Amino acid sequence: MQIRLLKDRILSKLMLALTIFSVSLVALIGAGLYYKSVPLLRDNTWGSLLFSSVWEPMKGLFGFFPFIMGTLWVTAIAIIISLPLCLLTAIYLAEYAGTTVKKIVNPLVSLLAGIPPVIFGVWGILFVVEFTTGYSVLAGGIVLAVMIFPLIVSIITEVFNTIPRELKDASLSLGATKWETVRKVILRKALPGIIAAIVLAVSRAFGETIAVLMVCGNVPVAPKSVFDPGYPLPALIANNYGEMLSVPLYDSALLYAAFLLFVIILVFNLVSRIILNRLERRISG
Amino acid sequence: MTNAPHISVQNLNVQIGNNLILKDVNINIPDKKVTSIIGPSGCGKTTLLKTFNRLLDNTADVKISGKVLVDGENIYDPGAEVTHIRKKMGLLSQRPFPLPMSIYDNIAYGPRIHGTTKRKDLDQLVEHYLRATGLWDEVKDRLHSSATRLSIGQQQRLCLARGLAVEPEIILGDESTSALDPVSTQKIEELFLELKEKYTIVLVTHILRQARRVSDYIIFVYMGRIIEFGPTEEVLLNPQEELTREYVKGFIS
Structure with a gap:
């Protein structure tokens, strides 16, 4: 009896410690990246780093604007392309498809999620770059859209499945069609879940490196249209870290890029959490 | 019979x-x-x-x-x-399932789908069916607040009113x-x-x-x-x- 209780107490403390450890990793990573960027920040202001477009490390000029814009363009394009497709697919899978279709499609969607990014990159070079847009942020966006598709579809389908059958029946029994039920009841009820799915997808898209790097051209100039090449932050870090570190401050600049990426994702997650909380309160009354 | x-x-x-x-x-x-x-x-x-x-x-x-x-x-x-x-047919299920919208919109949901769109007609319908289920006096001041804020019993009567509003x-x-x-x-x-x-x-x-x-x-x-x-x-x-x-x-x- 005593030992059972003791075991329970020790385990709960242990799990608490592990939880604290994994959560504190986030803070540690942030602090580490910031610490490494300090040399760069000593010589430059935040304003010039964020908004200057001049990237000439040899002359000690580090403007991150092109990279920030590259990241935002690629991510925005990916979400704009994939969201409507994902929504309609998820609606179909959750509300219309028969069991046979579900049994075939669901494993395929999971399979798509398991394909390594480098394969998407190769596919992007062979098909997207070759036949459509050339090396550009659009190519990056398309490849990324395909990569986040399974993530969004599976989360949104899951959200739809958690909506009580009786609520759908209530709408149907009033003579509504399935589509009317989807549009007026299910989407409304699922909105917080859909936003959560988008948040996850955006965070994933921000950070996706290799596939995007292979297709979007990697020219350090802020893109002006979707057909321009771009150079997202993760690609900058992956392409250069470990090389050219003899250039003064280059090392620090790359870690500053990592820090920026970290902060963008953090702020984005915080903001969306606030929006989600508001929404949930409004919907559940 | x-x-x-x-x-x-x-x-x-x-x-x-x-x-x-x-x-x-x-x-x-x-x-x-x-x-x-x-x-x-x-x-x-x-x-x-x-x-x-x-x-x-x-x-x-x-x-x-x-x-x-x-x-x-x-x-x-x-x-x-x-x-x-x-x-x-109007269906009244085991537990009330108000649609995720206001009290007013719950009643107006069916009529709107079946083609009643004029504000005045809808206002009348909503009042009529809320009266028919004895809810009108309890909710008339908060028609546009969320239906989920009602008590379970009120929600069930709302669901009945919602069903009646499509004239089953x-x-x-x-x-x-x-x-x-x-x-x-x-x-x-x-x-x-x-x-x-x-x-x-x-x-x-x-x-x-x-x-x-x-x-x-x-x-x-x-x-x-x-x-x-x-x-x-x-x-x-x-x-x-x-x-x-x-x-x-x-x-x-």
Whole structure:
């Protein structure tokens, strides 16, 4: 009896410690990246780093604007392309498809999620770059859209499945069609879940490196249209870290890029959490 | 029975997966009366109710054969239009499921779908059906606040009002009071008694006293078959079948 209780107490403390450890990793990573960027920040202001477009490390000029814009363009394009497709697919899978279709499609969607990014990159070079847009942020966006598709579809389908059958029946029994039920009841009820799915997808898209790097051209100039090449932050870090570190401050600049990426994702997650909380309160009354 | 039946079920079989849920069901549900379907849990009474407005259609692996005639029209005819059939019936489920919108929009939901769009008409409809279910005085000052803020009992009456607003002929109740407190239960039961002037009402219930209080006729279902059907007093007080007698006395539950 005593030992059972003791075991329970020790385990709960242990799990608490592990939880604290994994959560504190986030803070540690942030602090580490910031610490490494300090040399760069000593010589430059935040304003010039964020908004200057001049990237000439040899002359000690580090403007991150092109990279920030590259990241935002690629991510925005990916979400704009994939969201409507994902929504309609998820609606179909959750509300219309028969069991046979579900049994075939669901494993395929999971399979798509398991394909390594480098394969998407190769596919992007062979098909997207070759036949459509050339090396550009659009190519990056398309490849990324395909990569986040399974993530969004599976989360949104899951959200739809958690909506009580009786609520759908209530709408149907009033003579509504399935589509009317989807549009007026299910989407409304699922909105917080859909936003959560988008948040996850955006965070994933921000950070996706290799596939995007292979297709979007990697020219350090802020893109002006979707057909321009771009150079997202993760690609900058992956392409250069470990090389050219003899250039003064280059090392620090790359870690500053990592820090920026970290902060963008953090702020984005915080903001969306606030929006989600508001929404949930409004919907559940 | 003086009136022609409103719903006529002929040779109905329902199979879900490998389970035969309803076996060779034949029944005539009288017009403008309250008919209660009673029977032990899992006997198929809710399934029977759901065949009346084709809500079983969306269940996976369901096979339905036989006919259900509503106003003489077979609702399982391949050409039958399912939204039209469902519009004829208001459904009141076990727990209230208000739509995720305001009180006003809950009532206006059905009429809007079926083509009423003028603000004035909708205002009138909303007031009329909220009065009909005794909710008007309780909610008239907060028509545009979320329906989920109402109490469970009020929500259930809202769901009834929402169903009535599409002008159905039939009201289907699936253990509609099982989540409610005694006062709310009584209000719903009183509403049923009022509504049978204009509507045919079919209720699934597992409370025999409730069946006795509100219904004119009783159907006793056991293991997917209809065992007995007749006027309430006769079925409850003088059942013809051994199974019914045992159930009514509480031997089967």
